[in-house]
Amino acid sequence: MTKYAMVIDMDRCVTCHACEVACRAHYEVPVPYYRNWVHPLPPQGVYPDIKKTSYVGLCNHCDDAPCVKACPTGATYKREDGVVVVDKDLCIGCGLCIDACPYGSRYINPLDDKVDKCDFCIDRVLHNEEPVCVQTCIAGARIFGDMNDPNSEVSKLIESGATSNFSSLVNVGPNIYYKDSRNVFPVVKASFPPREPIRPTPQKLWTNVVRPIMWLTIGATFFGQLAALALQLFKGESDIKE
Amino acid sequence: MANKISRRSFLKTGGAISAGVAAGISAPTLKTKAVERVDPQKIEQIPSVCGQCFWRCGIICNVVDGKLISIEGNPRDPNNRGKICARGNAGVALLYEKDRLKNPQIRVGERGSGKWRDVSWEEALDYTADKLLQVAKKYGVEANALFQHEKSGFEFFDLFQYWGSPNTAAPSFAQCKGSRDVAFELTYGETIGSPERLDLANSKVIVLIGSHLGENIHTGQIIDFTDGIANGAQIICVDPRYSTAASKAKWWLPIKPGTDTALVLAWIHEVIKQKGYDENFIRTSTTGFSELVNHVDDCTPEWAEKITEIPAATIRETAKAMMDAKPAVCVHPGRHVAWYGNDVQRSRSVAILAAILGTWGKKGGYFLNSVYPISFNSLNIPPLPTPKRERVDGAGWRYPFANSEGLTQELVKATLTQKPYPIKSWIVWATDIFDSVPDQTATRKAIDQLDFLAVGEIRPTKPTWYADVILPEDTYLERYNSLYAVSGWHEQYLAIRQPVVKRLYNTRPSWWIVKELGKRLGLEKYYPYEEYEDVIRYQLRGTGISYTKLKREGVITFPAKQFLNPGEIYSFNTSDKKVHLYSDELNKLGFDALPKFEPVNDPPEGYFRLVYGQMPVHTMSRTESNPWLNTMIPQPQLWINETTARSMGLENNQEVILENQEGIKSDKIKILMTPGMRPDAVFLPHGFGLNSRGLLDFTRKEISDNHLITNYNVDPISGGSGLRINFVRVLVNDTPLVPTVTVSFTGISAKNVTGIKQEKSEQRIFDEIIKKKSSTIQEGC
Structure with a gap:
């Protein structure tokens, strides 16, 4: 089974923002929103031990994606290949997924008032093209592929220690990895730790109370109907037999 | 908020959802974008050469029904190998930028009053030619001068050659790589x-x-x-x-x-x-x-x-x-x-x-370097006239190794002083002389000496504000330029810049403008063509290069002898x-035959040396107004040593005002306190502070490093302008802040390194600056 992932090579990345603009162009992301981002970080530390890097981020296509759980309509869902996508026809623009995302990778696109986010350029990928950010990256710092394929560059880099942005508090299985032989990623993690998913009370009420009751009711009705049907069939059968 | 109308929204009505959907794609895939996947059949891919900086990357422009939707790198180009940077990607936003210059304009109010009227090209060119001829008649052809940059500017350089004025200059020499090129030519012969x-x-x-x-x-x-x-x-x-x-x-x-x-x-x-x-x-x-x-x-x-x-x-x-x-x-x-x-x-x-x-x-x-494998047919034009007077900028005589790229700051100086002879008109083509040439006040005053100033630009940069006539040029996505022939490097190549969309406004390419202007100046014999494509076809005749193939592929490569x-x-x-x-x-010529170390002045007490550099999303001041680029780095931050700044009572991100040694002040700039900066210098990113009032999205802000660069040392060999001899101090509430600690960054303190002490009085600092200034200014002649 394919599982798409991306590795950002922090040794190569020069914080040039080409990925960000290529994505903006391809998906017409209106300013000031973005589907992927490069947040430059100033040099920090004490001479001579100074680190300078940036947070190169995009949707983590998490294994245990809080956005999928948060979506009340099922518009946000995880494909079998691991890519988290938004079905625009089902999205009602409620924004609950935005609050749920620990990485800030979602926004409401004012062009259609629906949620937009990185989808790993899945339609390009399915047409054998690279994601646009990978295609344009002048530093060769973005590697995309199937992490379940042991021969892919992505899985080799993950195997050899590429890390991802999770914390002891929030770990929902992010799938963007960072190759980091200069050990700069802790600076990124300290500046941009994953945020605990926010679940508003109405939504908690919805998922924890209303939805279970609803399912229970539907289930009870369904099983009741089924039982009734079975009973009727059983009776009917005996009728035929007669 | 940017334009709400989607560039591709028209496609939706056409139901242009990917026709050739490969088997196995689930329907929701195609709904994951705000915009449907454009039918690949509908995308016209037109190769060209990027113009967002001067590196000339090969690009492929994706055009649908005459609209540019995105730009990619051209994989055939050995220069950028299928990649392009943020600026290259943002070419789309440049094309559709709302504040572009859209019509030729003639000034109606006072110079600098911002009052123009839209005119036809006919009128704009007649007017320009008339003014240039008046200057030529009164003061001689050489009294007409040119500031230019890159391909479009070269067309004007040629025009001046044909006309007989030697007074042309580009900031790419004196403010950029001139001294390096001179040094390598002296050492390696190339x-x-x-x-x-x-x-x-x-x-x-x-x-x-x-x-x-x-x-x-x-x-x-x-x-x-x-x-x-x-x-x-x-x-x-x-x-x-x-x-x-x-x-x-x-x-x-x-x-x-x-x-x-x-x-x-x-x-x-x-x-x-x-x-x-x-x-x-x-x-x-x-x-x-x-x-x-x-x-x-x-x-x-x-x-x-x-x-x-x-x-x-x-x-x-x-x-x-x-x-x-x-x-x-x-x-x-x-x-x-x-x-x-x-x-x-x-x-x-x-x-x-x-x-x-x-x-x-x-x-x-x-x-x-390799010998370029093609020799192009050169146009059959009459011989060039020999200029009657020497260059006013001193290139080739006062500065013996400066070449015909010229010395911008010297041309400004000559215009200001009217020496060795008066300069009375400027054409400024595709270069922001305020952001590149040091001492903006001199530039401003020199403009006052002019009878006529014509500015050719895409966007209203600062020089356009003072223009008597504005000649709006096509963007690089709408025009032809002369061919790009690059020798040596990984591979040698030939690339073509061609229009990828029809021009959006009443703008024109520089080759057409110079041709039309040339006709009016009596130089039609130098322009024996109507269309630029005819020139390119003629140049390629007999070279074995197919024009059709070049247009289709954008780039043709030839092997280079690398090593x-x-x-x-x-x-x-x-x-x-x-x-x-x-x-x-x-x-x-009396210069040192081997390089010697010559010390430069240290900053006076309480002052920092102003150093500057590029930011990755900007090409000098050319890209600041591009909304896609501006959103990432909208404002510069002044880098200052953390410990030093703390001793001055500053806090990170605090807004300060910079004042240089001559009392020139900046507008408010946010500081970045960092251990990654020496204590005796501050760093200000270059390319910000575009302050043409014509750019409506921008408030006028003097935050350009060049605003504070009022002093320069002229290199006596090349004529290049040394810009890092300016010092600034930090003001908060109009009070200069002085560091109270001495930071020895590497554990070593050089003699005369910034003595950072508090006691010195204002007056003493001032006296010292005056003293230093007089020794700093080096005329170089």
Whole structure:
């Protein structure tokens, strides 16, 4: 089974923002929103031990994606290949997924008032093209592929220690990895730790109370109907037999 | 909020959802975008050459029904190999930028009042020609001067050649790479080229002296640089600031600004002392080695330590790294080298270091230049007139090694003083002279001396504000330019810039404007064509290159001879075919034949040296108003040493005002307190503070580094303008803040390093500045 992932090579990345603009162009992301981002970080530390890097981020296509759980309509869902996508026809623009995302990778696109986010350029990928950010990256710092394929560059880099942005508090299985032989990623993690998913009370009420009751009711009705049907069939059968 | 109407929204009505959906794609896939996937059949892919900076990357423009939807790198181009940077990607936003100049305009109010009326091209050109001819009649043809940049500017350069005025200048020389090119020509007989022929990908050691690759983005160079990093190159980064390049480096050398030559001389000394040079190359291909040996005898690492504040041990260690890695050492020659006004000599020291390590024509060093395989048909035009008077900027006479690219600051100076003879009209084509040429006040005052100022631009930059006539040019996505023929490097190539969309407004390409203007100036004999395509077709006739193929593919490549064969002795383009470590040419004209370290003035107390550099999403001031680029880095931040700033009572992100040694103040700028900045200098990113009032989205803000760069040292050899001799102090509530701690950054304090003490009175500081200023200004003639 394919599982798409991306590795950002922090040794190569020069914080040039080409990925960000290529994505903006391809998906017409209106300013000031973005589907992927490069947040430059100033040099920090004490001479001579100074680190300078940036947070190169995009949707983590998490294994245990809080956005999928948060979506009340099922518009946000995880494909079998691991890519988290938004079905625009089902999205009602409620924004609950935005609050749920620990990485800030979602926004409401004012062009259609629906949620937009990185989808790993899945339609390009399915047409054998690279994601646009990978295609344009002048530093060769973005590697995309199937992490379940042991021969892919992505899985080799993950195997050899590429890390991802999770914390002891929030770990929902992010799938963007960072190759980091200069050990700069802790600076990124300290500046941009994953945020605990926010679940508003109405939504908690919805998922924890209303939805279970609803399912229970539907289930009870369904099983009741089924039982009734079975009973009727059983009776009917005996009728035929007669 | 940007335009709410989607560029592609019209496609939706056409139901243009991917027709050729491959089997196995689930329906929801196609709904994951705000915009449907455009039918690949509908996309016209037109190759061209990017114009967002001067690196000339090959691009492929995706056009649907006459609308540009995105830009990609052209994989055929050996320069950028299918990649493009943020600016290249944002070309779409430039094309559709709402504040573009859309019509020719003639000024109706006072100059600078901002009142123009839209006119036809006919009227604008008649008016311009009339004014230029009036100046020529009254003061001579040479009283017409030109400031220009890049391909479109070259068309005007030619026009001036045809007309007989020698007074043209481009900031690409005196404010950029002029001194470097002169130094390499003096040493090797040829320049290092642009794109620079550096084999960074295969280098084992990369030496960057002030080159902040990564923040200064030239796509092909970054591809090679990052390949070099991945291949394990050790980087030696010499910079007072912890740049992105420094963050990739094994050695960051936070050098005292202005002392780079001392460091390079110490490296040369060490390489010679340790016999780490390429003996064979020196014997067969150089002259003046023994003079060099004597010259650097005293330039020990200990000597350099006291000057540069780089520990002698580090100088030895880095020199050893170079010796061990030679010849796979790439000593980057830099690009903007107009720092202190002794820049030819510093660049000479760099060229000499690279030479004795034997890196010329070696893998991991400098690529060879190749003979370009095509000779183009040149247009059959009459001979050029000889200008009746010498150039006013002194290029070629006062500054003996300055070439016809000219000296912008000297042209401004001559206009201001009307000496050696009056300059009464300027054409400013595709260059923001306020953002590039130092001393904006002089530029402004020089404009007052003019009878006529015509400005050709795409967007309303600051010079357009003072224009008498505005000639709006097509963007690079709407026009032809002359062919791009690049020799040497990875591969040689020929590339074409062609229109990818129909022009959106009443703008014109520069080739058409010069032709029409030429006709009106009586120069029609130099323009024997109607369409630019005819020129290109004619140039290609008999070369074996198909014009159709060139248009279709954008780029045609030819192999380059990259490196010397084993044992091959290269014939350099110098008088004796050898590398001139010792320069007789310089000696004959009374300059130092070998580079010497010349100290520059330290900042007065309470002041910092103003250093500056590029930000990765901007090309000088050309891109600041591009909404896609501006959103990422909308404002510059002033880098200041953390400890120093804290001692001044500053807080991170606080807004301050900068005041330079002459009392010129900036508007409010946010500070970035960082350990990655030397305590005696502050860093201000270049390319911000576009303050043309015509750009409606921008409030007028004087936050440009060039606003504070009022002093410059002219390099006596090249005429380049050294810009890093300006000092600023930090004001909060109109009160100057003075550091109360002395930070010794590397544990070494050079003599005369910024004495950071509090006691000095305002008056004393002022007196000192005046004293220093008088010694700082070096006329150079």
